[in-house]
Amino acid sequence: QIPENTINRLSAYYRMLIYLAQRGTQVISSKSLANILGMKDSQVRKDLSYFGRFGVRGEGYKVALLSQKILHILGLEKGRRVCIIGMGNLGSALAAYKGFSDFGFDIRAVFDSNPVKIGKNIRGYHCYPAAEIKNVVKKERIELAILTVPLEQAQAVANLAVEAGIKAILNFAPVRLNVPRNIRVDNVDLAMELKKLSYFAGK
Amino acid sequence: QIPENTINRLSAYYRMLIYLAQRGTQVISSKSLANILGMKDSQVRKDLSYFGRFGVRGEGYKVALLSQKILHILGLEKGRRVCIIGMGNLGSALAAYKGFSDFGFDIRAVFDSNPVKIGKNIRGYHCYPAAEIKNVVKKERIELAILTVPLEQAQAVANLAVEAGIKAILNFAPVRLNVPRNIRVDNVDLAMELKKLSYFAGK
Numbered sequence: 001q002i003p004e005n006t007i008n009r010l011s012a013y014y015r016m017l018i019y020l021a022q023r024g025t026q027v028i029s030s031k032s033l034a035n036i037l038g039m040k041d042s043q044v045r046k047d048l049s050y051f052g053r054f055g056v057r058g059e060g061y062k063v064a065l066l067s068q069k070i071l072h073i074l075g076l077e078k079g080r081r082v083c084i085i086g087m088g089n090l091g092s093a094l095a096a097y098k099g100f101s102d103f104g105f106d107i108r109a110v111f112d113s114n115p116v117k118i119g120k121n122i123r124g125y126h127c128y129p130a131a132e133i134k135n136v137v138k139k140e141r142i143e144l145a146i147l148t149v150p151l152e153q154a155q156a157v158a159n160l161a162v163e164a165g166i167k168a169i170l171n172f173a174p175v176r177l178n179v180p181r182n183i184r185v186d187n188v189d190l191a192m193e194l195k196k197l198s199y200f201a202g203k
Numbered sequence: 204q205i206p207e208n209t210i211n212r213l214s215a216y217y218r219m220l221i222y223l224a225q226r227g228t229q230v231i232s233s234k235s236l237a238n239i240l241g242m243k244d245s246q247v248r249k250d251l252s253y254f255g256r257f258g259v260r261g262e263g264y265k266v267a268l269l270s271q272k273i274l275h276i277l278g279l280e281k282g283r284r285v286c287i288i289g290m291g292n293l294g295s296a297l298a299a300y301k302g303f304s305d306f307g308f309d310i311r312a313v314f315d316s317n318p319v320k321i322g323k324n325i326r327g328y329h330c331y332p333a334a335e336i337k338n339v340v341k342k343e344r345i346e347l348a349i350l351t352v353p354l355e356q357a358q359a360v361a362n363l364a365v366e367a368g369i370k371a372i373l374n375f376a377p378v379r380l381n382v383p384r385n386i387r388v389d390n391v392d393l394a395m396e397l398k399k400l401s402y403f404a405g406k
C-alpha cells in the first residue's frame with residue numbers, strides 16, 4: 001500500500017519535471033529535484049523506489065523519461081475523462097480552469113439541475129440536465145466526477161454518478177458520501193482548510 | 204505539537220456539533236459523534252484529550268459547550284478577518300460562498316491588479332487595487348489572506364501580504380511560497396487532488 005503523501009509528492013515531482021523540461025533541462029539528480037521543491041533528497045528517492053528503479057546512480061534521472069513514468073503511475077498516460085456536476089460558483093470556476101488539461105484531464109460534460117442553466121453554454125461547455133448523468137457518462141465514457149452541488153444534494157448526485165459507472169469522485173460538498181467500497185471518494189473541504197489556517201495563524 | 208489531522212477532525216466535529224445543535228441535540232457521547240462521522244470512538248476521545256477534559260464519563264459531551272470550546276481552540280471565537288487577493292474565477296467563487304461566515308470568517312476586502320476590476324463591486328465586495336494591500340490590510344486589521352492569483356504573481360503578492368501584517372495565507376497557486384518562519388502558509392492544489400484521484404481510481 002503506497003502512502004497517500006507519496007502520491008501527492010509524485011504529482012509535485014511531475015509538475016516540476018514538466019516545468020524543467022520546458023526550460024530545456026534533460027537530466028536532474030534527486031538532490032537537485034529535492035532542493036527545488038524544498039524536500040529531502042532521501043524522501044524523493046524513497047517515493048520513487050515504490051515504483052521501480054528510475055535513475056542511474058551518479059547520473060540522475062532523465063527528465064522526459066521520469067515524467068512519462070510518473071504520468072503512467074498516476075493513470076494519466078491516456079488522459080482521464082471528467083465531468084462536473086453542479087455548475088454554480090465553484091463548478092464553473094473549475095470548468096474555466098485551463099490548468100487541468102495540462103495534466104491530461106479532459107472535461108467531457110457538465111451537469112446542473114437548474115432549468116435556467118440546462119441547455120446553456122457555461123464556460124464553453126454544454127450544460128446537461130442532472131437527469132441525463134447516466135446516459136452522458138456512459139456515452140462519453142467518463143471516469144471521474146467532480147461534485148460541486150449543495151450539501152443536501154451531494155449523496156443523491158453521488159448515487160447517480162456511481163450508477164452511471166463513475167470510478168472516482170472529487171467531492172467539494174462538506175458531507176461524507178456513502179459509496180460502494182470500489183469507488184474512490186476524495187473530499188476537498190475549503191472551510192476546513194480555513195479553520196486549520198486559523199488554528200495555526202500566530203502559533 | 205498537535206497533529207494536523209487532529210485539527211482537521213476538530214473542524215469536522217465542530218461542523219457536526221453545530222448541525223446537531225440546530226436540530227435540538229443537547230448532549231452527545233463520543234461514541235455517537237464518532238458513529239455519525241464514520242470514525243472510531245477512541246479517535247474522537249484522543250483528539251479532544253489534547254485540549255483538556257470536556258465530557259463527564261458516562262454522560263457524554265454538552266453540545267453547546269463543546270462546540271464553543273472547539274471554536275475557541277480554532278481561534279475563531281472572535282471571528283477572523285480575511286481578504287481575497289485575485290478576483291478571477293476561483294477568487295470570486297470563494298467570495299460568493301456564504302458558508303465561510305458560518306464559522307466566523309469575515310471577508311473584509313478583495314483585491315485585484317486588473318484595472319477593469321478595480322473599483323468595481325465583485326460578488327458584493329468593493330475591489331481594491333493590489334497596490335492598496337498594505338493600507339487596507341492595516342486599516343481593516345485583516346489577519347488571513349486567500350491567494351487566488353496566477354502562479355507567476357503569487358510570490359510577489361505573498362510578500363505584499365506579509366509586509367502588510369497578514370499572519371497566515373491560504374494559497375491556491377501551484378507554487379511553494381517563501382515566507383518568514385512565523386507566517387503560516389497552507390496550500391490547496393486542486394490539480395494535485397485530481398491527480399491523486401486518478402491514481403486511486405480503479406485501484
Ligand SMILES: NC(=O)c1ccc[n+]([C@@H]2O[C@H](COP(=O)([O-])OP(=O)(O)OC[C@H]3O[C@@H](n4cnc5c(N)ncnc54)[C@H](O)[C@@H]3O)[C@@H](O)[C@H]2O)c1
Nearest residue numbers: 086087088089090112113114130148149150151173297300
Ligand atoms: N464556492 C465556494 O468557494 C465553496 C467553498 C466551500 C465549499 N463549497 C461547497 O461546494 C459546493 C458548491 O458550492 P457553490 O458555491 O458552487 O454553490 P452554488 O449554489 O453556487 O452551486 C451549486 C450548483 O449545483 C446545482 N445543483 C443543485 N442540485 C443539483 C443536482 N441535484 N444535480 C446537479 N446540480 C445541482 C445548482 O443548480 C447550482 O448551480 C457546495 O456544497 C458548497 O458547500 C463551495
Ligand SMILES: NC(=O)c1ccc[n+]([C@@H]2O[C@H](COP(=O)([O-])OP(=O)(O)OC[C@H]3O[C@@H](n4cnc5c(N)ncnc54)[C@H](O)[C@@H]3O)[C@@H](O)[C@H]2O)c1
Nearest residue numbers: 093094097289290291292293315316317333351352354376
Ligand atoms: N479556477 C480553478 O478552478 C483553479 C484550479 C486549480 C488551481 N487554480 C489556481 O488558482 C489561481 C487562480 O486561478 P483562477 O482560475 O481564478 O485564475 P484567473 O486568471 O481567473 O484569476 C486570477 C486573478 O488574479 C488577478 N491578478 C493577477 N495578478 C495579480 C496581482 N499581482 N495582484 C492581485 N491580483 C492579481 C487577475 O487580474 C485575475 O483576476 C491560479 O494560481 C490557479 O493556478 C485555480
